[in-house]
Amino acid sequence: MWEHWRQDWIYRLLAVGLAIILWIYVTGEQNPTGAKVVRVPLETVNLKEGLVVADRPEDVQVRVEGRKAVINNLLPRDVHAYVDLREAKVGDNLLPVRVEVPEGINVIHINPSQVAVKIDKIDQIQLPVQVSLIGTPAGGYRALEPVIKPSQVVVSGSASILKSIGRVYVEAQIDQASGNFLAQLPVKVADRDGHPLEEWLSLNPQVVETFIPVVQDMPSKVVAVRPQLVGEVAGGYTIDRIILQPEVVEVFAPYNLLASLDYINTAPINIDGATKNVTVETNLEIPSGVQVGSFPRVRVVVEIKKADVQAEGVVNPGRTS
Numbered sequence: 001m002w003e004h005w006r007q008d009w010i011y012r013l014l015a016v017g018l019a020i021i022l023w024i025y026v027t028g029e030q031n032p033t034g035a036k037v038v039r040v041p042l043e044t045v046n047l048k049e050g051l052v053v054a055d056r057p058e059d060v061q062v063r064v065e066g067r068k069a070v071i072n073n074l075l076p077r078d079v080h081a082y083v084d085l086r087e088a089k090v091g092d093n094l095l096p097v098r099v100e101v102p103e104g105i106n107v108i109h110i111n112p113s114q115v116a117v118k119i120d121k122i123d124q125i126q127l128p129v130q131v132s133l134i135g136t137p138a139g140g141y142r143a144l145e146p147v148i149k150p151s152q153v154v155v156s157g158s159a160s161i162l163k164s165i166g167r168v169y170v171e172a173q174i175d176q177a178s179g180n181f182l183a184q185l186p187v188k189v190a191d192r193d194g195h196p197l198e199e200w201l202s203l204n205p206q207v208v209e210t211f212i213p214v215v216q217d218m219p220s221k222v223v224a225v226r227p228q229l230v231g232e233v234a235g236g237y238t239i240d241r242i243i244l245q246p247e248v249v250e251v252f253a254p255y256n257l258l259a260s261l262d263y264i265n266t267a268p269i270n271i272d273g274a275t276k277n278v279t280v281e282t283n284l285e286i287p288s289g290v291q292v293g294s295f296p297r298v299r300v301v302v303e304i305k306k307a308d309v310q311a312e313g314v315v316n317p318g319r320t321s
Helices: 002-030 159-163 255-259
Strands: 033-045 051-055 059-067 080-084 091-096 098-100 105-111 114-128 130-134 141-143 147-149 152-158 165-173 181-186 188-191 202-204 207-212 214-216 220-230 237-245 248-252 263-270 278-283 297-306
Touching: 051 152, 059 080, 080 091, 114 159, 114 165, 130 207, 152 159, 152 165, 159 165, 165 181, 165 207, 220 237, 220 297, 263 278, 263 297
Parallel strands: 033 080, 130 165, 220 263
Antiparallel strands: 033 059, 051 114, 059 105, 080 098, 091 114, 114 152, 141 214, 147 207, 152 202, 165 188, 181 207, 220 248, 237 297, 278 297
């Protein structure tokens, strides 16, 4: 009986082994294994506050393996390659590349498996923003000096990269423009050779308001800005002075209009019952057929003080009722 059982056990073991071999063969035939090399961007994680990445490789190659059905549908965005900077210090660091892949995929090789990452302390500088004009206005029109708000941005990053900055700028598309250009434009940074640097830097703000006067090629004239005040200050108070920014603007118009144009009014400014300074940013009232060569808004500060004997009878300048 023992001999019979032993022979029976051997047959059963052989049957199981043959079944496993058959399963592996059938599975391999129906869903064979494949390999693929993908190039993926290299990211950084866990960088300590106050530090910045000054230099690192842009990407790495990852060789993966898995079932062909899965491998064929694998995209670079499905593979996550990164360097953990938790222990990185200021200066050069040689760190391993880590890779995360979807389930069912195996990482066979990473090239390079280690990368040099340069860490620096964050520094910052304030730089003016330039305007790069793309195209030219329509025939009979011309572009005047751009106005940017704010005119400067704070750039933060590695001290070595900050030193390499060639210019900070925005790009304004004015090709065939026949009217003023006004837009919120993203700020760009380039080195002295024109290569972009935004990836390595932080900008504040990241966008600026850009105004480019595009006017007809007509005669011009500089005229005063006149505040148009509405109402009366409170009893016992008087207007001390009015501050305008800007005080004058350049206007463009046919000769017959320019001859009679000595000033441009602001929109009405209400000072009725005021007992303290009134500060507003308002539009200009631009006459028909006239164009202005600057941003069509003006900041007005009406300084108000308590009246004294000498101030009695003074007429408030620019007041309308």
